Amino acid sequence: MWKLNPRALKYLNEVARFGSLRKVAAHLNVDVSAISRQLAQLEEELGTAVGMRSGQGFVLTQVGEELVALFRQQKASEAAALSRIEALQSLKRGRVSIAVGEGFIADLISAPLQAFMARYPGIQISVEMAGANEATRLVKEDRVDLALVYAPSPDAELYSHVVTRQPLELITPPGHPLTRLAPLSIRQISGYPLALIDQQFGMGQLVSLVEELEHIRFEPQLRTNSVAVLKNFVLSGMGVTFMPGLTVHSEIKQGRIACVPVPHPVLAGASAHIVSHKGRELTVSAEALINHLHDGMLFFN
Template sequence: MDVKQLRALLAIAETGSVTRAAELLHIVQPAVSRQLRLLEEDVGTPLFERGRRGMDLTEAGRILANHARRALHELDQAKAEIAPSPDVVSGSVTIGLLPSTSDLLAASLVIHLRELYPRLTVNISVGFGGYLQQWLEDGEVDLALMYEPKPSALLETAPLVDETLYVLGLPDKDLSLQGELALSAVAELPLVLPALPHGVRSLLDRACSLADLHLNVIAETNAMNVQKSLVQSGIGYTILPGVAVFDDVAAGRFAAAPISKQAVHRKIVLAQALTRRSSIAVRCAATELRALIKRKLEQGAWPGATWLDD
């Protein structure tokens, strides 16, 4: 039993197909089939059975897949704790950031990584959570910050930040940073929101569904600057995390009020693909990104957020 076999197991479990697993792992299909066959010979029992939707894990397969995720996580964690010398960290790493976090993190992260590892090339990709998850699974980014993603056997996630969400309106609206709003009050407001499958919209829709409420959405846009522009035009309100609104509130351009965290809040996680070997460059970038976020919170530069990874 080796790491390649465990990654093949998880890829087949997620995709339900040896063919799609091979595409995901960027290797030929016979290699995946061989790794599965060797793994089944090693444990002495079938790990998959044919179902209506493709290959389904057997009970033995489910047990092994759960242990495989933990084993791969522990291996990556051990490698992350072994600090390499700067001169051996080279190549490139692509980091995915959410639009609401990119202004706060991108420049500091690139500068810090370049100072620590001069031979490392850092690429930043910015996108919404659904796109980041797809890019991560497709190998277009090496690690990414995202809202809690939909469950996937292909991803390893570590919760980092819990964020309060804020209603943003014009300065003359009855909004205060000290005045928490119930979800029922938020649902009655004329709202400018991103469309599904945007993470914040999904959170709000799920919370309203559980509370038997309906959002009053009057316009949809997936561009944060357009959300703010439409609010500034006076047609309604929008909902954003604190990191995206506090400068505007301090400058007097908008007013804001927090939504009750009992009703809705979002967690940001650091995600990596379990199906790919984590390079030294990726592990170093992940360590520094985690440390940078913690420093930003300690400095008060990320309003409305609390650190989770301790």
């Protein structure tokens, strides 16, 4: 019976992540030959190749992919077991990493995260900013425990713990002509200065889908990868953009921004999700954070 070398599996996992032995060696500060030797011994023990060098780097075989999945599952199970031990100590220690879209940040930081950290001072929280595509990739690579994503693409590798409908709406300066149109059509929007976010974000992907379905093409004056830039584009009176109303909740309450519903099924049916890697055991700390965000964040309550 095979006894897999944990070091070899770790190297293989890193190669799957970085795509080449040289990049892994630089990341781990080890010799390329040491990594190559471990992978060769692994292949010799199994009697089959775990990967192949190509022009694109090191490409895993199906066997290699199975071993990487095994390694990640083992690491997740180990973390979950340790977390259950921590749970016996009333969540006095722990660590949770989350990837968060920029549009969630104000809602997350305003009170929910602060309250969680006050309640569980021994739990360390790591927050990484990422668009929808990047956030889901980090989850699937087990580099973060959870992700807060808006309108993610369907993915069999993800599990949604919380889902709430959060329509993508038109955000305008107060008194803008479009605020006086009801119902508002997609084609009417194209007649005004517009800013759009990149398609690496759920918001951008929804707008792109609407363009495809309606056979139109928006010509935005501004494209950006920043929610803050979109918000300031509208606040300065330069034009309009698409955004969930909760992303600019404070500005709407202050009367600095107006929010106009757009009765299109793609935009009206958009939703916010808290996701994890399907099949991976979550730590008690991560489960506690999910429950806390569900109760405390406007996006998920």
